[in-house]
Amino acid sequence: MIRLANVEKTYESGAGNTWVLRRINLDIREGEFVTVMGPSGAGKSTLMGIIGMLDGDWRGEYFLDDHAVHRLDNRRRVELHKQYIGFVFQQYHLIDNLTVAENLDLPLTYRDVRRPERQALVADILDRFQMVGKKDLYPSQLSGGQQQLVAVARAVIGKPKLILADEPTGSLHSSQGKMIMDTLKNLNDQGTTIVQVTHNEAWAAYGPRVIQLADGWIVDGQAKAGAPC
């Protein structure tokens, strides 16, 4: 599903170029649950940004199914992003002045889904995530775990084939973290490809494949091709 070939990323700095990612070669098959690990500054989030097409400034080749992302202009990348990807962030990144239902509705509005259909989808996801009673609450009225649950629900409402979760449990205590990981696992079981970043070995164990990054290099895991669960 995802194939990265010689992907590299640098930042201009006063002292010259700073390498963030170096010669990344990576294949992820549809339905995999992949964990990216590594110390701070290893390039994990940058890699997620590139895969999620939030970052367009890199070198190398990136194929998403049959789409050569590296050849697409920004507009086409955004279209592809909407078609394939759902994001879950460590800090939830819910919009404070929108209610739970409105936060869930947001990605659908960017996909030009008609209003009645959006309402149905939001109702369905609220039901699936057992948040119907909280639909009119604002994020600040929810606990961290609940907020992250809304963020996961928001990521999946557009039925993405790929969920990128950047430290989804990083701000949660363990029971809340488990609830989120179970949800992701559940989605993976239903066929959604999951790529997560985590520092937590226990959460990494939810998937069979771990990719280790250090100083921008893949030091372990690129050769392993875990079977889909």
Add this chain to the structure above:
Amino acid sequence: MKPLKSNLRALTVRFSSLFGRATGDRELEAELESHVQMHIDDGVRAGMSPEEARRQALMKIGGVEQTKEACRERRGLPLIESLLQDVRFGLRMLRKNPGFTAVAVLTLALGIGATTAIFSVADAVLLNPVPFPRPSQLVDLYEKTSTTSRAGVPYADLLDWQRDNRSFEGLAGYLGDEFTLTGSGKPARIPGERVSANFFSVLGVHPILGRSFRGADDRVGAQPVALISEGLWKRAFASNTAVLGETIDLNGQARVIVGVVPSDFRIFSRFGSGPSDVVFVPLGQWNASRLRDRDVRMGLTAVGRLRPGVTAGQAQAEMGQIAANLAKTYPTSNATVGAAVIPMKQDIGGNLRPALLVLLGAVGLVLLIACANLTNLLLARARGRAQELAIREALGASQKRIRRQLLVESTILALAGGSVGILLAGLGTRYVLTLFPAVLPSIVHVETNLGVLGAALAISLLSVLLFGLAPALKISAVGLQSGLKETGRSTSSVHHRTQAAVVVTEISLSLVLLVAAGLLMRSFVRVWSTSPGFDPKDVLTVSVSLSPENLSSPRKALAVYRELREQISAIPGVKVASLSLGSVPFSGDWSAYPLWRSGKTPPSALTQWHWAAAVAAGPDYFRVLRIPLIRGREFAQQDALSAPVVLIDQELARELFPNEDPIGKRLDMGPQVTAEVIGLVQHVLPTGLDGDAASAFGQMYFPYAAFPGVPSSTTLILRSSVKPLSLAGSIRDRVDAVDPGAVVYNARTMEEMISGSLAQRRLSMILLGTFAGIALMLAAIGIYGVISYLVGQRTHEIGIRMALGAQPRDILRDVLGQGGKMAAAGIALGLLASLGLTRLMASMLFGVSATDPSTFAAVVAVLLGVALLACWIPARRAMRVDPMVALRHE
């Protein structure tokens, strides 16, 4: 005594330490070092190692840096030092934010400058226009007729008023005129006033040299005397005090100079900044028969000083009674004639009052918008600085100290804006005066009003100081912890709602101003496109006053005028020339005559006759002005010699001969003369394009050769095939050749005269347009500032939206929508306000209703366009938000 002495010494030391601080520090360091060294030496002598001796010495002294700090505190003036530090820091902050500083200073300056300039003019014209002692006692008096409430007073009526009234300390009259000044170089035409003997004493004006007129001067046959203006005295007589008793030749008559009138004396029959060469002659000396005819109004104005305790209303009642008595005594001339007593203060600014009130309102709104803008700028800045100040507080700065620092910064800003504002106020006042001198009454003395300047400064500065403290107040409100975290979202949303409300207010106020300016512009275009009834293009008018020899008899004068017309017609570039002895359209002069249809019994009172504007027209008059002849014929050469004939215009024809052919009909022109109508011409607007009182009068033309008496001056009119004004030199040469003693003056194109008649309308339009432009600019800055601020606030949210699939165009739509909502709310409020307020300026409009839909629509489109443009720049910045950076930021 001793403590006082020592305190003084300490104070001196403290003050002196403010200067030469580096030297003081060096000295302190050296002294402390020597103390330490002495202790070290003692220690070494006591057997310690040098290191141990130094350690012990420092322990004894208690820390070199702390000791230095304590000494510095005792030595200097900490308050002044920290204040200076605040000033330095404030200046640096303003330098570091040049955009903010420039906009804030400019906003302040525009608000203060515009307000002061207009308030100064309004104060001079409306509130304190009378430059004479005890101004509240002064009134102007006119006669009220069936056609106007401000008709000139016949001299005979003035004499009766003077005799019969008990309300006035003195009642005087004055009549504007022009005189040919000869004897001191080339003959010149200068303005003058024929005044009654008590004129200067009624006004409370004293000559700077000599005396004013006496009763004995003010009668026919008295020795010809004159007062001259200070300007003329300086120019023509080199300020010679021996000028008294010398003579001055006016209209060929030698008059003895009896006094010099101060240069700042002006009366308001004259407009403009006031000519420097002016003469005054006694009114009663003039033996022209028309002056003493009660049927003839020559434009004489009466001015009276009320007795102490008498009100204008009481005077009005008495004058009404006197007028009624005159109507009984002289029913032919005075039936239906009343008297109008108007306080001079009200009379001077009367015409300008509506325009000035609208401008005052407009400039008040500009000041309000400027203050609102400042508020928003400072609030936005407060948001940006809250964290910095929280850090300062966390590091030990007291709330008091932080507030002082903000106050110092605001004061610097306020002083800078105030200084530029004062400069703009001076320039603005001068701009209004110099650009449109024809509009303001010359009597009015306008200067930058310090009281108004102070008030505008105070309002603006207060808003700066008040909102400059916002960051400190915010820290107090949200607490130090929140300030440091900068996540006080509830505070932020209140904050941005306040800013949005301010912008909505700004937009609504701007809309009111734009609508007002738009309506005036449309009115102006309508007026400008109104046809005056003739073709003004390529027409030149020149006034000529013949030499006294040629004015000795009507026959001689007419022969010279005929010769002049022929000579002028022969100048290359002149297509056709004529002359007029009455009024030329838009010259500002026009006179009306009573008419009645022959054969029908006229009313006994002339005031109840029909009145028509009369023009003595030379040959080809209608060709020069291209006034269409509708029926009949123009004047022929023999018309002046045969029975009286006239041409009339459509208006007069409708009035006198409704549904009849007027050609061949006869008119009684006053009780003695009857004339035959030989032609019908199109109506011409005599004084203004916008339907003033004179436009309502029908017009009658008679041959110039039939003019009664000898006119002292005439107006040559010609149509040229070249630039009209380029002919002025040739005309002067030809007039010189015909009559070397003649004076040629007032060469003006007809288009210039028409344009001049619109000066007040143009002034209002330009000033209101300028204010509306300033308001629009300020509103645009305001909305830009708020949207920029909100985009900055929403960077993180925009990043999330992009991560969720938002296209740049979605973000653009979102940001523009946010600005659009504010603009729409402002526009809605502004429209409501405009619908109410524009009715107040209905009297200034022409051919446009106060709720003209197309003006409103155009203004809404402009305002919405500008608002969206102002949002466009921050919206573009929002579109370029890098989601990776934005998301990481949190």
